[in-house]
Amino acid sequence: MQFRVILRILGILLMLFSLAMLPSMGVSLWYNDGSVFPFGVSFIVIFVVGILVWLPSFGSKQEMRTREGFLVTALFWVVLGTAGSLPLYLAATPNLSFTDAFFESFSGLTTTGATVISGLDDLPKSILFYRQQLQWMGGMGIVVLAVAILPMLGIGGMQLYRAEAPGPVKDNKLTPRIAETAKALWYIYLGFTVVCALAYWAAGMSLFDAIGHSFSTVAIGGFSTKDASIGYFDSPLIESIAIVFMILSAANFSLHFVAFRRKSLRGYFQDPEYQFFLLVIGGLMLLMSLGLWLTSTETGWRALRMGSFEAVSVMTTSGFAASGFSHWPLFLPFLLFLSSFIGGSAASTAGGMKSIRILLLWKQGIREIKRLIHPNGVFPVKVGRKEMPERVLAAVWGFFAVFMFTFTVLLTVLLATGLDFLTAWSVLGSAMNNLGPGLGEASANYANINDPAKWILCFAMLLGRLEIFTLIVIFSPMFWRR
Amino acid sequence: MQFRVILRILGILLMLFSLAMLPSMGVSLWYNDGSVFPFGVSFIVIFVVGILVWLPSFGSKQEMRTREGFLVTALFWVVLGTAGSLPLYLAATPNLSFTDAFFESFSGLTTTGATVISGLDDLPKSILFYRQQLQWMGGMGIVVLAVAILPMLGIGGMQLYRAEAPGPVKDNKLTPRIAETAKALWYIYLGFTVVCALAYWAAGMSLFDAIGHSFSTVAIGGFSTKDASIGYFDSPLIESIAIVFMILSAANFSLHFVAFRRKSLRGYFQDPEYQFFLLVIGGLMLLMSLGLWLTSTETGWRALRMGSFEAVSVMTTSGFAASGFSHWPLFLPFLLFLSSFIGGSAASTAGGMKSIRILLLWKQGIREIKRLIHPNGVFPVKVGRKEMPERVLAAVWGFFAVFMFTFTVLLTVLLATGLDFLTAWSVLGSAMNNLGPGLGEASANYANINDPAKWILCFAMLLGRLEIFTLIVIFSPMFWRR
Ligand SMILES: [K+]
Ligand SMILES: [K+]
Numbered sequence: 001m002q003f004r005v006i007l008r009i010l011g012i013l014l015m016l017f018s019l020a021m022l023p024s025m026g027v028s029l030w031y032n033d034g035s036v037f038p039f040g041v042s043f044i045v046i047f048v049v050g051i052l053v054w055l056p057s058f059g060s061k062q063e064m065r066t067r068e069g070f071l072v073t074a075l076f077w078v079v080l081g082t083a084g085s086l087p088l089y090l091a092a093t094p095n096l097s098f099t100d101a102f103f104e105s106f107s108g109l110t111t112t113g114a115t116v117i118s119g120l121d122d123l124p125k126s127i128l129f130y131r132q133q134l135q136w137m138g139g140m141g142i143v144v145l146a147v148a149i150l151p152m153l154g155i156g157g158m159q160l161y162r163a164e165a166p167g168p169v170k171d172n173k174l175t176p177r178i179a180e181t182a183k184a185l186w187y188i189y190l191g192f193t194v195v196c197a198l199a200y201w202a203a204g205m206s207l208f209d210a211i212g213h214s215f216s217t218v219a220i221g222g223f224s225t226k227d228a229s230i231g232y233f234d235s236p237l238i239e240s241i242a243i244v245f246m247i248l249s250a251a252n253f254s255l256h257f258v259a260f261r262r263k264s265l266r267g268y269f270q271d272p273e274y275q276f277f278l279l280v281i282g283g284l285m286l287l288m289s290l291g292l293w294l295t296s297t298e299t300g301w302r303a304l305r306m307g308s309f310e311a312v313s314v315m316t317t318s319g320f321a322a323s324g325f326s327h328w329p330l331f332l333p334f335l336l337f338l339s340s341f342i343g344g345s346a347a348s349t350a351g352g353m354k355s356i357r358i359l360l361l362w363k364q365g366i367r368e369i370k371r372l373i374h375p376n377g378v379f380p381v382k383v384g385r386k387e388m389p390e391r392v393l394a395a396v397w398g399f400f401a402v403f404m405f406t407f408t409v410l411l412t413v414l415l416a417t418g419l420d421f422l423t424a425w426s427v428l429g430s431a432m433n434n435l436g437p438g439l440g441e442a443s444a445n446y447a448n449i450n451d452p453a454k455w456i457l458c459f460a461m462l463l464g465r466l467e468i469f470t471l472i473v474i475f476s477p478m479f480w481r482r
Numbered sequence: 483m484q485f486r487v488i489l490r491i492l493g494i495l496l497m498l499f500s501l502a503m504l505p506s507m508g509v510s511l512w513y514n515d516g517s518v519f520p521f522g523v524s525f526i527v528i529f530v531v532g533i534l535v536w537l538p539s540f541g542s543k544q545e546m547r548t549r550e551g552f553l554v555t556a557l558f559w560v561v562l563g564t565a566g567s568l569p570l571y572l573a574a575t576p577n578l579s580f581t582d583a584f585f586e587s588f589s590g591l592t593t594t595g596a597t598v599i600s601g602l603d604d605l606p607k608s609i610l611f612y613r614q615q616l617q618w619m620g621g622m623g624i625v626v627l628a629v630a631i632l633p634m635l636g637i638g639g640m641q642l643y644r645a646e647a648p649g650p651v652k653d654n655k656l657t658p659r660i661a662e663t664a665k666a667l668w669y670i671y672l673g674f675t676v677v678c679a680l681a682y683w684a685a686g687m688s689l690f691d692a693i694g695h696s697f698s699t700v701a702i703g704g705f706s707t708k709d710a711s712i713g714y715f716d717s718p719l720i721e722s723i724a725i726v727f728m729i730l731s732a733a734n735f736s737l738h739f740v741a742f743r744r745k746s747l748r749g750y751f752q753d754p755e756y757q758f759f760l761l762v763i764g765g766l767m768l769l770m771s772l773g774l775w776l777t778s779t780e781t782g783w784r785a786l787r788m789g790s791f792e793a794v795s796v797m798t799t800s801g802f803a804a805s806g807f808s809h810w811p812l813f814l815p816f817l818l819f820l821s822s823f824i825g826g827s828a829a830s831t832a833g834g835m836k837s838i839r840i841l842l843l844w845k846q847g848i849r850e851i852k853r854l855i856h857p858n859g860v861f862p863v864k865v866g867r868k869e870m871p872e873r874v875l876a877a878v879w880g881f882f883a884v885f886m887f888t889f890t891v892l893l894t895v896l897l898a899t900g901l902d903f904l905t906a907w908s909v910l911g912s913a914m915n916n917l918g919p920g921l922g923e924a925s926a927n928y929a930n931i932n933d934p935a936k937w938i939l940c941f942a943m944l945l946g947r948l949e950i951f952t953l954i955v956i957f958s959p960m961f962w963r964r
Binding site for chain 1: 635812813816820843849851854856876879881884886887890894898902904907951958960961
């Protein structure tokens, strides 16, 4: 292991990340909300730590290879999550313990959007802005991770778009390709954010709320500046804008890339994963609306409005609330939570297992039934016109089984901390799918969840964001032996 | 589809099944418990219906093929489950609705062992005997099904012992082979039952209880003649006997077959599935005992005694209670329930997904991690010394995914009937794994579960018993098209 190259990268990341304190300082000064101090201190501390971490590798010529890639990818979230918690810990309002500050920061950066804070509406503007911005930066990180980095490690949904067998790419010099791809993605991401913010603003949000919510919408993060989330604005127009941008952000970013290059929307309609995603989300919107209507939970158009919004919000793993769903008959939120296990497209800011994997699992399930009826038949699994290699299919099964296994182990541990079954199941699903909201004791927020459980949930968020295998590989003895 | 052959077989089965009323009539007369009538009427009705079903195919020369095999296998349980509910419905004590009578009969025959009856201790002896006998017959049916029939359909865990690709066997004439195998299995099954009954009797049970409990132990059924189950006897010796016979009954019956033929126990120690099963159950016994001790739920040796018994009882999917576990800290019963998803060996009377499948899933999960670290390595999945064909591995993944998918759909439906999350999850897991006990509202028995939920649970028991695919194949259009 070449630790110097790892330290160099982390040092640079920390120095860059320290700059994230500056906009919040600006907001604090502008609104005179008395929170300049925590951001100022954090800026200096994080920057200095960054230099100290970077210094030993000054002049080193080591290059990052796949092996270091695994570690850097995992450490990226842990290190920035810790750094990001600093101003939240230092701030006088809200008065957070270290656990809570870390949870909030980590939940933000991984775009999970679970919050331990109640009384958002009364927080200093700079803190609110900072939380939204954490999600936005996290979202950007995820796209770069998913499009450029995970495939090089042989992990992640984008893998499934490659015709070859999964596994790390051969090229050992990763840096130039990452930089080039990241730049293009950055422009798309920024473009979406600006348009979304303008739309929210035009629809009646204040400029502050518009920018804040566009950050967390495009990042599929789900943080809000209001306790009541999107429901605060009680506006069908704002909800519609949110729906559009959540569905857009849940698309594979390489589709956006192609669309902007070719000035054509055709790519979206030719992508089997996105088609599948849209089909399921359409069905879920209907099902939810019907469910609300038939159980008389909501009446008339409101059933359609709330059902559709929550369906999109949860299946994309955004986690915004229009009316909330904890008071609905349990099978409806349960169904919603199930959809978050599917999630958006690979290489989007969405969480979950990713639509492409579920599509492949579904097709393979059907194939097994066909094979039972016609044991001598040959049934290739196709996505679009492309036949998927058995090697890739095995990787999808593997992902599913390991996901379920990990989920089950963590659920047992959460129950052992004393959570009840519904709460534990929902917050764990929410964390691993990077969704945000919980049920049971976590219906309103995560303030009542015990501290050990919060740390386990942070770990689950990381697992979800790294599509599990990155972390598992690092924990396997084989990784360190070679 | 050759319906005549199906009717002929079902007719014969019904006529044979009607004979099952006679022992209970004998018990009723012996104890003079006033329940001769329901069994007498049932005997006549079931026998006559059997003749009427059988008659149209008299003289028909049609042979059963794989295709009819699927239907007969599924109908076997449904038809006998219905027939078996008749005396329970007719009996004055307990006074059961049709739903409850069907649930009790179906739960018995599938060796699930979930009961809707409270106050077992005061029931007529004949009814008690009948319930135990239902499980015993069901257990015998399962062994024949798993060893002889499911493999011919290309379904079930035994499949994984074959070196070839899964799929129905070529031979279209199934009957002679089934009969021959069934006879050998019958002797083994009967032998275990007799020895187990004698052991219980010698350990202090009445002869009636000894026979009754040996029926439900060897069948891994879990019905008892007491509300307090095995706990009623409060005897470490009886619990030990139960543990031994549960663990024996959870072994693949072809291992017993080989052991009796060769007069050697070596086969048990050379079977990778049974080794894996024993390893997991050993770990679980330790974990449970430790858990009970550390949480001060039980003290001293009692922690070891109760932890071990419930671990064996639940992982083998027997479902007997020594102390019960609904008052334990939730993570302990949850862990127990998880082990029931593993279950015993293929071709045993145990339920669950079967140890061999979980072993293969585990090995494949490990392989995916190895493949990520060494993308060019070749890592065959071996069981013992035998390399498993990829085709078989795909079938295991498929089973797991379809199991989980079915579980999730049924869980949603159960929640929609109004059950709470813990109750719904536990009773569904209990039904699909043919385990028996539930948590939450079903902690004591299933009397408080609503009727629609009971029917769904019956369906889940059937799914579990038929290792899912038998039913799914029947429901697929392709099956009927060819
Ligand atoms: K989220
Ligand atoms: K059972």
